[in-house]
Amino acid sequence: xxxVKEQFAEFDGKVVTSYTMINKNGMExxxxxxxxxxxxxxxxxxxxxxxNVVLGFDTLSEYQKYSPYFGAIIGRHAGRIANAExxxxxxxxxxxxxxxxxxxxxxxxxxxxxxxxxxxxxEEEATSxxxxxxxxxxxxxxxxxxKMKVTYTLNNQNELQLSYEGVSxxxxxxxxxxxxxxxxxxxLKRDTLNHTLTLKSDQFLELDxxxxxxxxxxxVENTAFDFRAGRRLIDGTVSNDPQNVLAGKGYDxxxxxxxxxxxxxxxxxxxxxxxxxxxxxxxxxxxxAGTQLEDNFSIRGVKSKKYLGLCLETQGxxxxxxxxxxxxxxxxxxxxxxxxxxxxxTN
Numbered sequence: 583x584x585x586v587k588e589q590f591a592e593f594d595g596k597v598v599t600s601y602t603m604i605n606k607n608g609m610e611x612x613x614x615x616x617x618x619x620x621x622x623x624x625x626x627x628x629x630x631x632x633x634n635v636v637l638g639f640d641t642l643s644e645y646q647k648y649s650p651y652f653g654a655i656i657g658r659h660a661g662r663i664a665n666a667e668x669x670x671x672x673x674x675x676x677x678x679x680x681x682x683x684x685x686x687x688x689x690x691x692x693x694x695x696x697x698x699x700x701x702x703x704x705e706e707e708a709t710s711x712x713x714x715x716x717x718x719x720x721x722x723x724x725x726x727x728x729k730m731k732v733t734y735t736l737n738n739q740n741e742l743q744l745s746y747e748g749v750s751x752x753x754x755x756x757x758x759x760x761x762x763x764x765x766x767x768x769x770l771k772r773d774t775l776n777h778t779l780t781l782k783s784d785q786f787l788e789l790d791x792x793x794x795x796x797x798x799x800x801x802v803e804n805t806a807f808d809f810r811a812g813r814r815l816i817d818g819t820v821s822n823d824p825q826n827v828l829a830g831k832g833y834d835x836x837x838x839x840x841x842x843x844x845x846x847x848x849x850x851x852x853x854x855x856x857x858x859x860x861x862x863x864x865x866x867x868x869x870x871a872g873t874q875l876e877d878n879f880s881i882r883g884v885k886s887k888k889y890l891g892l893c894l895e896t897q898g899x900x901x902x903x904x905x906x907x908x909x910x911x912x913x914x915x916x917x918x919x920x921x922x923x924x925x926x927x928t929n
Contacts, residue, residue: 583709583738585702590614591642596697598642603709603736608632609927611736613653616642617694618713618732620653620762625740625927628855633768635856635927637881637891646695648879648886651761654694655732655746656687658717658724659911660759661836661868661900662794668903670725670753670912677723682792689722693730693758708737719752726752726915741926748919756919757898757911763872763891764858766851770884774872774892775816776853781809781867782846783837787899789825793834797905800825807835812850815871815892830873832889836866836899847894857928862896864921865909869894896923 583605590600593616600621602612609632610624621638637652639645645652666677666685678689688694698713710733717728733745746758765774786807788798802808806821818832826832839846839862847860847867860867870893877887884890902908913919 583704583706583736585704585709587702591616593642593697598697599700601700601702601711603711603734605709605736605738605740607738607740609736609740611734611742613711613734614642615698615700615713616645617654617696618698618734618760619645619694620734620760623742623762623927625856626929627768628929631768635764635766635768637763637765637770640882644879650875651687651694653760653762655713655758656761656895657693657730657756657758658688658722658728659685659755659757660687660895660897661757662686662792664794664901664904666723668755670755675723675725684792684794687761692722693717694761698732708735710735724754726750726754728754728756730758732758739926740928741924743922743924746919746921748913749917750913750915753915754913755903755911756913757902758919758921759868759895759897760923761893761895763893764849765891766849766854766856766858768854768856770881770890772853773887773889775819775889776814776851777892778812778814778850778852779809779869780812780848780850781837781869782840782844783809783867784840785838787836787838789828789835791828793829795836795899795901795905795908797907799838807833807837809837815889818871819889829871830888832871832873833869834871834873836868838866839864847896849894855929859926859928860894860896860923861926862921862923864896864898864923866899867894867896868900896921
């Protein structure tokens with residue numbers, strides 16, 4: 583195991599640093615301390631050819647100008663919150679409005695747009711990057727001083743583990759995820775429509791026209807949302823299901839997981855032979871099929887377009903604060919928020 587540290591950019595009078603963790607198989611994971619963004623993940627295909635399998639940029643200015651959260655940590659609360667407000671113990675909290683009058687992915691300056699403090703931990707069989715950030719009381723409208731710690735660990739089994747911990751000095755809400763866009767073809771040679779996804783999930787959330795949960799939980803049975811036996815992403819683009827149509831002909835939906843830490847999410851690209859197994863302790867995964875990716879920029883020489891990457895965001899449910907029947911995102915004072923997700927790459 584080794585790690586390479588380099589200057590990536592300068593922002594706000596500070597240096598933005600990139601860290602590349604490399605294991606004995608040649609797998610590499612590169613992140614920057616701005617937004618804890620994963621800029622590259624290099625893994626071999628079935629022929630042993632090592633290529634990048636996530637969408638990202640080589641400059642900070644591109645992230646700031648074009649990025650739809652490529653590879654970033656999302657918080658304090660992932661997903662949308664209706665009308666950018668919620669009530670906690672009789673107090674109404676008004677959040678930043680950054681999505682049609684709603685709150686999306688932590689607001690105007692969420693966890694994805696700040697520089698985190700970083701420490702490197704090197705061991706024989708694993709290397710970790712430990713990121714720290716203090717989200718102050720009132721930031722983006724959220725209550726409590728929240729101390730966040732995010733740890734990325736790469737081991738020699740081609741596993742990347744993301745661990746999140748948070749402690750607040752006041753009752754608050756926390757729901758954190760990573761917003762990596764995956765494309766297992768390698769170096770964006772193809773879009774993701776022929777990727778096969780398998781999910782251990784019987785149910786998904788119905789969304790309204792603004793992509794906010796209605797509160798209704800739907801069965802995947804006999805729909806293009808049934809990934810239990812494996813399904814190609816293209817099925818969602820040709821489906822006439824109103825839920826596929828309103829998501830831009832595809833998916834932008836939370837799925838309730840039947841199982842945890844048991845190969846509950848599996849993405850596979852037949853042509854390259856690359857696979858990705860995701861395990862988590864979270865109740866849900868949001869499948870976003872890249873339906874809103876725009877074509878007005880390029881990603882390392884490849885023009886961006888719909889379906890070029892897909893996100894599998896392990897998390898609590900979006901807008902849970904306004905739906906008491908959903909698993910709660912409330913964090914009590916001095917309680918520890920702990921979320922963990924492992925990405926294992928196969929070929």
